[in-house]
Amino acid sequence: MAKTQFKTLFEKIWDSHVVYEQEGYPAIFYIDAHLIHEVTSPQAFDGLRKRHLPVFRTQRTWATMDHNVPTKDQDKPIAEELSRKQVEALSENCEEFDVRLYGLGHPNQGIVHIIGPQLGITKPGMTIVCGDSHTSTHGAFGTVAFGIGTSEVEQVLATQCILQYKPKTMNIKIEGELKKGVVSKDIILYIISKISASGGTGYFVEYSGSAIRSLSMEARMTICNMSIEMGARGGLIAPDEVTFEYMKERDFAPKGDNWNKALEYWKTLKSDADAAFDKELTIDAEDIEPMITYGTNPGMGIKITGTIPMESEFTNESHLMAFKKSINYMGLTQGQKMLGQEIDYVFIGSCTNSRIEDLRLVASIVKGKKKADNVVVLVVPGSAGVEKMAKQEGLDKIFTDAGFDFRGAGCSACLGMNEDKIPAGKYCISTSNRNFEGRQGPGARTMLASPLTAAACAIAGKIVDIREII
């Protein structure tokens, strides 16, 4: 069986983390790092209490507050009662179970998938889980990282292991050079538009190819982040010099002699040349243009200069019904051009695009300019650390001079769990990851795009092509 000789990177990491498996049962799979936040953990801690169990490996557990937290007046008690209770529950649970917590006000606080890499918690070759589907973000470092439900959070807290069935593997290779104005967000939106929101289900994806290699770590994180939006278990990118450079001197990175030893191991983390994937897809980077979504799932995206499909293009009855429902919700029409569409809000934030490089990209477009009168623009840094860097670089002033609202760190308007909601019927260009009905607030109309596109639209007050400006 030739397949077992040569392994993909995913298989290498999988094999080195299986504690035990038996015929007909899922594998007992070891988790190197467990990230926790306030929304998906309360019931898990309750479960531990009921079983009279401690957290098995507190040194492999980190908690932060991100989904529910306000992004203004973070030093004051949370006004919204349920949010406050949830955040308090996390504080109490971490205190009781001796789990490290980076709460509101802590310099390490932020969106869970921003702080993991920022602090060097995320390291190549690891297995990482969190009760949040965008855990796939950490795959950018060559990790097997995926989202889990609350019951599984309880499993990991209790045993540092999780039961898992081995997924199939998919290689998505992007070759060539990216065109001007095209960034990593456009790459992943393009991929999902080709594969569909369910096309990756059952697979763990590896992103490869020269276009991927040309990306910075933060750009790679954007791609891995949205792996879940095509239904994939997770997505990873093999580590390289870019990765190792990023890792150096991070808080939790190995130091001194351990660094050298770790580096030696990390350099082995790549798929064997002759390894076979269950599915392969090759994309020409030159085919990718700035993207925008028009519908209500991340797969409903087109190039910025494109038009919404026509009903006549659908041959499948249920696909057509879904399309009509989606377009109707969005208040758009079949065959419509996206360019020129009026918008009301722009949200720059979320675990997909709220890192320092994203903020720098936005600043480079809006510097010296003002937002259009008809839009409200929110810029929400991914972590207290990113906020600090942005201020040191003077980006905050560029944003406020442009009339943008620069806020504190949190998940914010990505999912509108806190006050940062998009009102019903309003159009929002968002650098986040989901455009589902009501995602950003009941009736909100989300259009996903890159930070470059979002910045350009904020100035123009409508959908524009970034390439007309740069």
Added chain:
Amino acid sequence: MIDETKKISIIKSNAVPLPLENIDTDQIIPARFLKSISSEGYGKDLFRDWRYDKEGNPKKDFVLNDSTYSGQILVVGNNFGSGSSREHAAWALQGYGFKAVVSSFFADIFKSNCLNNFLLPIQVSPSFLNKLFDLIEKDPKLEIIVNLPNQTISVGGDSLIEKIEINPYKKLCLLNGYDDISYILSMQDKIEEFERQREDDFSITY
């Protein structure tokens, strides 16, 4: 821990049809309802924004508000449960009273969440699903039989019948009310042995 009350064996019930594709977990339970610290009480907010208007009045055209249809089985279109990993989606469906969901395709994390909560996700072929929707439309009181031990789903005395795929481990758990943690804890010594072998693994120590 064994939960006797949640065991699943044979479900005989009529069904609620919701023939929409790509229903994501934000529709099943919107984010603003994830704020409870308990795993109970989500049933009332199931499909909240499809079920109720802005003023909180039931929307007449949504199936859960149509008394013609009822039952412990929900039948939905392809790719059910995509998006967020929120287990609250499974809790909401179960809290509402469903014991099983039938679709031609389930998103991964959602499927796991169902199985971990004794809510049976039944994946059938697209043609079975279409026939089922037709039959339910013709007879809203149609009785569907889900037989977990035999792994079948059938209607009309087997006039329409299909095999249910389910992995042996989860089938065992569902039939007996077992949970995953008990299984893993029974392997505690293997976990500690695994950790001992990696003590020198500098790349993952802290």
